[in-house]
Amino acid sequence: MKMTKFFAWLAIAIGIIYFFVPLLGTFEFSLRMRRGEYSFDSYGSVFSDIQFQQTFGFSVLMAIFTIVFGMLLVVPTAYWVRLRLPQMRPVMEFITLMPLVIPAIVIVFGYLRLYNSSSYIPFTGSIFGTNVLLVMSYITLSLPYMYRSVDTAMRTIDVRTLTEAAEILGAKWPTILFKCIFPNVMSGVLSGAFITFAIVIGEFTMASLLNRPAFGPYLQLVGANKAYEPSALAIIAFAMTWLSMGLIQLVSRFSKLTPSKA
Amino acid sequence: MSTASSSFIDRRTVVDWLGIAPFMIFALMFLIVPTLYLVTGAFFTPEGDFTFKNIGDLFTPTILSAYWISIKVSFASSLGGAIIGFALAWAIVLGGLPSWIRSGLLTFSGVASNFAGVPLAFAFIATLGRTGLVTVFLRDWFGFNLYSTGFNLLSFFGLTITYMFFQIPLMVLILTPALDGLKKEWREASEILGASTWQYWRMVAMPILWPSLLGTSLLLFANAFGAIATAYALTGASLNIVPILLYAQIRGDVLHNPNLGYALALGMIVITGISNILYIWLRMRAERWQK
Numbered sequence: 001m002k003m004t005k006f007f008a009w010l011a012i013a014i015g016i017i018y019f020f021v022p023l024l025g026t027f028e029f030s031l032r033m034r035r036g037e038y039s040f041d042s043y044g045s046v047f048s049d050i051q052f053q054q055t056f057g058f059s060v061l062m063a064i065f066t067i068v069f070g071m072l073l074v075v076p077t078a079y080w081v082r083l084r085l086p087q088m089r090p091v092m093e094f095i096t097l098m099p100l101v102i103p104a105i106v107i108v109f110g111y112l113r114l115y116n117s118s119s120y121i122p123f124t125g126s127i128f129g130t131n132v133l134l135v136m137s138y139i140t141l142s143l144p145y146m147y148r149s150v151d152t153a154m155r156t157i158d159v160r161t162l163t164e165a166a167e168i169l170g171a172k173w174p175t176i177l178f179k180c181i182f183p184n185v186m187s188g189v190l191s192g193a194f195i196t197f198a199i200v201i202g203e204f205t206m207a208s209l210l211n212r213p214a215f216g217p218y219l220q221l222v223g224a225n226k227a228y229e230p231s232a233l234a235i236i237a238f239a240m241t242w243l244s245m246g247l248i249q250l251v252s253r254f255s256k257l258t259p260s261k262a
Numbered sequence: 263m264s265t266a267s268s269s270f271i272d273r274r275t276v277v278d279w280l281g282i283a284p285f286m287i288f289a290l291m292f293l294i295v296p297t298l299y300l301v302t303g304a305f306f307t308p309e310g311d312f313t314f315k316n317i318g319d320l321f322t323p324t325i326l327s328a329y330w331i332s333i334k335v336s337f338a339s340s341l342g343g344a345i346i347g348f349a350l351a352w353a354i355v356l357g358g359l360p361s362w363i364r365s366g367l368l369t370f371s372g373v374a375s376n377f378a379g380v381p382l383a384f385a386f387i388a389t390l391g392r393t394g395l396v397t398v399f400l401r402d403w404f405g406f407n408l409y410s411t412g413f414n415l416l417s418f419f420g421l422t423i424t425y426m427f428f429q430i431p432l433m434v435l436i437l438t439p440a441l442d443g444l445k446k447e448w449r450e451a452s453e454i455l456g457a458s459t460w461q462y463w464r465m466v467a468m469p470i471l472w473p474s475l476l477g478t479s480l481l482l483f484a485n486a487f488g489a490i491a492t493a494y495a496l497t498g499a500s501l502n503i504v505p506i507l508l509y510a511q512i513r514g515d516v517l518h519n520p521n522l523g524y525a526l527a528l529g530m531i532v533i534t535g536i537s538n539i540l541y542i543w544l545r546m547r548a549e550r551w552q553k
Binding site: 004005007008009011012014015018019021022023024025026028029030073074076077080081084085088095097098099100101102103104105106107108109110111112113114136137139140143195198199202203204205209216219220223224230231233234237238241242244245248249 | 281284285288289296297354377389390426484487488494508523
């Protein structure tokens with residue numbers, strides 16, 4: 001038993017060294033900008049960079065569109081499959097897992113060939129169209145996470161009874177969907193939203209190949225041209241991922257505390 | 263009368279299927295058709311004639327070496343991720359450690375498994391790059407020059423050690439429930455029957471765990487194989503791995519044959535597809551014991 005405990009601590013120690021040294025290294029490096037002393041200069045330089053503000057704003061906007069339209073697509077579909085088409089569940093599982101199987105770079109390659117400016121649906125022919133395509137690509141990327149978290153949340157409520165009760169009370173389908181179903185799966189929607197945010201905010205492949213001024217390509221550009229700013233950006237990105245994951249935990253803890261009456 | 267009722271049924275079925283029509287149209291437009299377009303394109307010449315030449319052209323030295331390096335990096339990082347991830351999961355489940363370590367590690371794993379892409383590359387450059395913390399530390403305190411040993415972050419080994427930063431946490435997250443599923447009774451029963459710890463692991467625990475272990479390793483493999491952002495930010499275009507080659511091909515047709523690009527993409531889908539199918543199959547086997 002003593003041996004077990006020793007090896008367990010050893011494993012944890014190796015893990016801590018492997019995970020914390022890079023974070024520590026990055027943080028230390030980000031403070032080195034002023035010669036001979038530690039300072040937060042690199043962070044100041046990052047935040048005052050107009051391109052940082054623009055690309056970050058652009059990516060946040062794309063993330064919001066991705067979450068809103070993704071959820072408008074995923075929640076009604078997951079609801080409908082549970083209510084009317086349970087035989088389709090394996091098919092839905094399969095489709096929503098596909099973005100994990102097909103690498104992002106392959107998907108965007110397909111878009112570029114299929115939706116170029118000389119095709120029937122020229123998404124990439126205009127800036128607006130390309131932005132739409134970018135949002136669609138992000139919805140595709142986050143489909144596995146969004147669908148899973150919504151579907152899991154739906155498992156805990158009785159969709160059929162809820163729908164019938166609402167119908168008996170005279171509710172039309174938009175009321176059922178937005179006043180009964182959405183609020184009841186809010187924990188799933190929110191955790192799906194936060195993980196989507198974490199994925200989209202620094203995404204590189206799609207944005208870079210679609211030539212949109214997003215945060216991911218900006219990070220890459222800074223990495224290729226500057227010394228200390230990349231470390232500051234890595235720390236900022238890590239903090240944002242941590243925040244997203246922390247919010248997911250908060251949401252799931254909160255939804256466990258409220259007794260489900262449905 | 264009968265026609266009326268049958269048309270009623272038809273209408274209900276139609277409405278049922280219309281309900282998932284938006285999703286299906288989305289999936290077709292942005293997932294299935296673009297992929298199929300590349301897959302079929304791999305079998306045609308730019309002029310539109312059927313051919314196997316593109317597939318054959320994959321077996322040229324440059325492309326083969328790209329696939330080989332990609333496979334090596336993915337394999338090494340998934341193996342490393344599997345071993346360290348398993349050790350960590352074992353430590354928090356069976357190691358008798360305080361419970362705050364378990365919740366702390368699981369939370370951290372949730373974050374670190376999503377911390378990939380460009381910032382991850384920055385973190386490792388700041389740590390193991392030429393002026394990174396560890397490199398400088400080893401030089402100033404031990405007089406040990408890491409880079410004189412032939413170590414280079416922008417290489418196979420560097421990429422592997424960087425990828426493990428998101429591979430290990432993923433392994434921990436998937437394997438912890440599997441280890442939780444090992445029932446205490448099994449251990450007690452084997453001890454009563456006189457088995458040693460080694461025998462218990464070899465004959466009871468491992469046969470139950472190996473589908474999860476191997477399945478997750480395959481998932482990690484596919485995960486690393488498709489990743490590009492970290493590698494691109496770390497090495498630029500200097501490391502010849504498949505996603506970077508494909509990236510260059512999309513950007514500027516470096517292979518001088520657009521349909522060869524499709525074949526390159528097809529090769530990626532085949533490799534990630536096979537490892538995912540095996541993963542799903544192994545997961546189904548693993549779930550038999552988790553009920």
